Structures are given as structure tokens and as C-alpha cells.
Amino acid sequence: MFAQFKAFSRLHPLIRFLLIGTLVTKAAKSMTTPFLALYLHMKTGADFGTVGLVIGLGYFSSTVGGVVGGALSDKIGRKKVMLSSIFIWSFVFILFGLVHDFMWFLLLNILSGLCHSCFEPVSKALMAELSEREMRFRIFSLRYLAINVGAAVGPLLGTYFGLAKTGTPFIITGLVYFGYAALLSLMMIRLITVKETNIAPEKVQAGSVLKTIKQDKALRFYIGGGILFLFSYSQMESTLLQYLNNDFANGVKIFSTLITLNAVTVILLQVPLTRLFEKYKSLTTISIGTVFCILGNTGFSLANGWIVFMLSMFVLTIGEILCFPSMNVLLDELAPDHMKGAYYGMQNLYNIGEFLGPWLGGMMLALYGGKAVFLIAACSVFLALGAYHVGRRKFLSAQHHDVSPFSY
Template sequence: MKLIHYFHPLVWIILFGTIFTRIASFMTMPFLAIYLHNVHGASPMLIGLTIGIAPLFATFGGFLGGYLTDRFGRKVIIIVTIFVWGSVFFGFALTTFALLFVALNAINGLCRSFFEPATQALMIDFTDNEKKRRLFSVRYTAINIAAVIGPLVGVMISTLASPVIPFIITGVMYVVYGLFLIGVLNKYEMRQKRLADGQNIASILRVVFSDYKLLLFLAGGTLIGLGYAQFDSTLPQFIQLKLEDGVKLYSLLISLNAVVVLILQLPISMLAEKISILASLIAGIIFFALGLVLFGMANTAWLFIIAMIVFTIGEIFAFPMMNAVIEEIAPETQKATYLGASQLKNIGGFIGPVLGGWLLIHLQAQLFFIVALLVLMSIPFYRRAF
């Protein structure tokens, strides 16, 4: 079977749209911490709050977004959210008051928590059961293709023009994608199985959070998210303190992260298929923790590069499995709700930058060792879940 026919055309459109919008996002968001520090002189704690507020709102917005998607349809939520999201990036470009970035990034997190479950659920609706695990793997690859391109483009534009220009371009790209989706989604009849009228958000909330297995997955995912959040918030500040020209090295590490994923995902995925999901998750967690320890020990660019490779191997083992498992345990009428509820693990993404900012001030030498230990504590939750 030809690759182009493996998934439904609408699925391919959403996957390529993922690359397009993620390139836009990666042009700006990885550098928000540096932008706040260099341009606005923000403190590590304020930077941590700004970065962490997005996953905090995504944590609680994900369930609401997933419920609304299952209740009112994928198309409405996707189209409304993408235009609101675009306006957020215009706000990033226009504001000069650091605290406003906190509010804007909160809306940014809320938009992501609505958009991600809706688009994932839409692709699931148009994908056969035996192809769904492959779908999550391909989507993960699409995100990392964008992660290779976006940061390099963002640095180039910021260097040649102004640090605010990438935010404007990102907003324009989101609006263009939204206009494109209006035309595309109207051409296809949605296949969604909607919630019944009597199933309100309170009743769904009780059902979802009585799922013991889901709760264990969320606990483990929260600890992993706490560790991974250091990549976006604490690591760029840590590198700047350790080395000169830290911005360029951090940009290189972001792209290296994506390149390693693209190179190693296929062989690691083939290996992961020969072992259990639990073994794959534990392997990922161990590599994550080892990568964090190496970050803490690094004092040269090459050591940071080695640490990034190890850290990324953990990402390859763990990340695709996390969403695939959530989809498998979700009832047919509650796919987006479960995927949205899984956003609760993003509480780790809120705690991580704030904790990292505090550790950077008070326990800089021990920062990544402490975080690595917290990541390893996720293993008992996953073992219990399986």
C-alpha cells in the first residue's frame, strides 16, 4: 500500500497542518524565557511563572476542551481556537509589560489544550484501529520536523530583524491555517460519535476520574512533565550562566533534539514493538533522568550536546506511548474527553519551571539531580497501572 493511502486524506491534511503551525510556534515559544530575560529584565521566578502558566491552564482547560469537542463537534472547536490562538501571538508582539506575558501565555496554554485533543480526536475518527498507534508515531515525527525548522528560522529572523517579528509571523501563520481549515473541514462529513444530551460535564467528570488506570497514568505523566519542562525554562538560563553565547547553543540543542528524534525514532520504535509498553516507558524514564543528570554535570558545549542526545532517546521511548495508551482506554464517545483529561499531567509543566527557577537561585549545582530523582519516581505509578 502506498504511503499516501495509508491514512485518510483529512488525516494527512491535519498532520501537515501540524508541521506548519508547530514551525510557527517553535519560532517563538522556546525563546520566550530568553526574550523575557534579555528584553524585559525579568527575574528567574517571573520567567518560571510565565512559562509555567501555559501548562497550568492546559492542565485544567484540556478536560473542558475535550468535553466540548465530544459534545459540540471537532470542527467548531478547532476553527474557533485557531483564530483565538493567532491573536495571542499578535499580543506577544505588541505588549511591553512583562506581566501581560503571563496572561497571554495562559491563553496560549488554554488554546493548546482545546486544539490538541480536538485535532487528535478528529484524526482518530478517520483512522482504523490497527493504524492508530502508527498515527501517534507519525504525528510525533511531524512535530519534530517542525522543531528542526522553527527554532533556526526564529533565531535567523530575530538576528536579522527584531525579536518581536517572529511573534507577528506566527500569528499570521495561525490565521492563514484557520482560513484554510474552514474550507477543508466543510468538504468532509464528520464521523464523530457525540455524547448523548444527558451526559453533562459533571457526569463525564465523575466517570473519567473514577478510572483508576487513567489516574495512575496522569500521576506518572505529571512527574515526567515536571522534568521535561526544564528543557524550555531552566535549561536555557542554566546554559547562559555556564557558557558564553548560550542562546546559539540552546537553539542548536532544540534542533538537535528534533534531528535525533527523526533519525532514531524508527529503529527505537521497532525495538519498542518487541518489548512491552511498560518496558518502553521505563526505558524512556531512565534515559530522561540520565540526560538530566548529564545536564547538571555539563560545563562545555559538547557535554550539553551528549546530554541532549541521551535526554532525547528517553523522549522517543516514552512520548508516543503516552497518548496511544490514553486513546486505547477511552470509550468511543469520549475520545477527546480522555485526551483532554490527559492534559492534567501538564500540571508538571507548571510546577517544573517554577521549581526550576527556585532551584536555579538557591540550589543551582543540585538542580538537575533533584529533578532527575523526581522523574524516576514516576516508575512506580506506571508499574501499578500495568
């Protein structure tokens, strides 16, 4: 533990602030977002199908906006994009707690998705630029740990502050984000130079994002692998509850226990597993992690009681811990310095997997049953691993032949 604290203290002060801020803001956001559908229904009287459309549009705007926001940060600088997006985001949350009109909620949820997609990829790009390459797996692992701790604490706070009756948690979240934005602004002024927040020696031109996707074959395979991986992961988040509720006694209790086990495992094992695997190459770590994910999903398919489900969730969570930070590192290795924001923004295209996963998973559950769904999820992870390996070969081949996809 002392060694971890010492390593944390050696990080750039802004990275430490961003990691702590990730935990605090995720906890604040998690007071509201898990209950957003219920809150919108209560405030507007809209049916659940219409509310679902509003929620979906937020995810859609986040997927599209990430590509634009990341590229924009390469063009005008990290500082401008990060601060403008999080200040706007703070007012979006405050307004969520004050308005009652359906169209306002629709607009605010789209804005929330856009702010998320602009801030998150750019903050990851900035942390990568302010750190040494060998430290990035540890940094992204700590960031993932912070997200999970915040996600575990936030819903409890939301219940305490009475989300079911008032919009108070939204206003509190907005104020937390505003305070974080103000402190972040001061930190950036004090600790980093203009050069550090505008690392773009080759200015990104209009349309360069689409050109990059077209010319960088490795990136396309990485994006495909991320989509397939999140398609599989979304089955645990959405389809698993329906499967347990339909096919098992006390299915909801089993699901609640599994989600708690997932959060506790991440919190307890993220740091020791990071120390164990940071000496390996990122693709090696992803390969090992995907094996755990395949075994976990196969276990869900074969499980017939509490013990096997819990063991499968534990195994799947180990894979999750290894894969998510390594996917960030692998993309960082691919991204040229002047386009890191654009590349991290393209990670939002992974959300297509989360977008399609619950829908297709629900249809497969109805047609073939839960056992088939999780076997398909295991196959999806296997295909994702193949896509990452092919992408890595394309990247190494381009380096070997000195072929740059950025010659435009």
C-alpha cells in the same frame, strides 16, 4: 523511506493534513514563543518578574483549559471546538504583533493558552478516532516528529524576520494559522461526516470530567506518571542551562550544542525507532524509554565534560522519542470512545510537572547543586514508570471484573 511514505499515504486524508499542519503551525508558532518574554519587555517596559507572571498565566490557562476543551468536544463535536479555537488563535497572534498595552498582552496570552488547550487534545482525539488502533503509535510518533522539526525551524525564521525589532513574526504566525484554519474547515466539510466528528454515543454531562477522575483509578495513576515524567523532562529544558553556566566553562555553548543534538536525534531517529517499536505494547515501549531517560539524567549528574554530556543527551533523547508517543497511545487505550476528547484534555494536567519543574529545580540547584538535581530527575522518571505500571494493573483489573468507572 518508500515504505514510510506508502504507510503515510494510506492514512486518512484528514490525518495527513493534520500532521502536515502540525509541522507548519509549530514552525510558525516557534517564530514567536521562544522570544515572547523579551518581546513583552520591549513593548511594555514591564520588569522580567511581571513578564514571567504573564507567561506563567498562559501555561496555567492551557493546563485548566485542556480539561474543559476536551470534554466540550465530546459534548458538541470535534469540528466545532477545533475550528473555533484555531480561528480565535489566529487573531490572537495577529493582535500580539499590533498591540502595545500590558493588559492586552496579559489577556492575549491567556487566550493563547486556552486556544492551545482546546485545539491540541481534540486534534489528537480526532486522529485516534479516524485511524486503526495498531496505527496510532506510528501516527503519534509522526506527530511528535512534526512538532520537533517545526520547533527547530521556527526560531531561525523568527530571527530572520526581526522579532527583536518588530511584531512581524506574530502577524505572520497569525496569518499562517488563519490559512490553516480555513483549509482545515474545507477539509472537514469534504472528508468527514458529522458522525465522525461527534463520536459521543453517550453524551457527556456537566461535571463528568471530575467524576471520571474520581472513579477511574487507572487514569489518576497515568496523570500522576505524566506529571512526574514532565517534572523530570523540564530539568533538561530549564535547569540544565543554569547548571552548565554556573559549573562549567563555556556552559552556554555546551547547552546550545546539546539542544541541537536533541533536535537532530529526534528528526533522524523518530521514524526508524517507530518502525522498530510499533510491534510492542505501549507500556513496554514506555518502560524501555524510561530506562533510557533514567540513564540520561544519571549521566548529566555524573558528567564532567562535553563527551559525557552529549552521550547523556543522546540517551535521554532516545527515551523521549519512545515515551511521548507511547504515553498518548496508552491513554487512548484507556479512554472510552465517548470521552476521548476529555481524556486527551486531561493530558494537559501533565503540565503541572512542567509548571513546578523549573521552580523546584532552580531551588534544588541553589541548595544542593546540579548533580543532585539530575539524580532527583532520574528518580522522578523511575516513580513515573511505577505509576504507569500501577495504572495499567488497575485498568486490567477493572476490565477483568467488568467494573466500569463510567456507570454514572
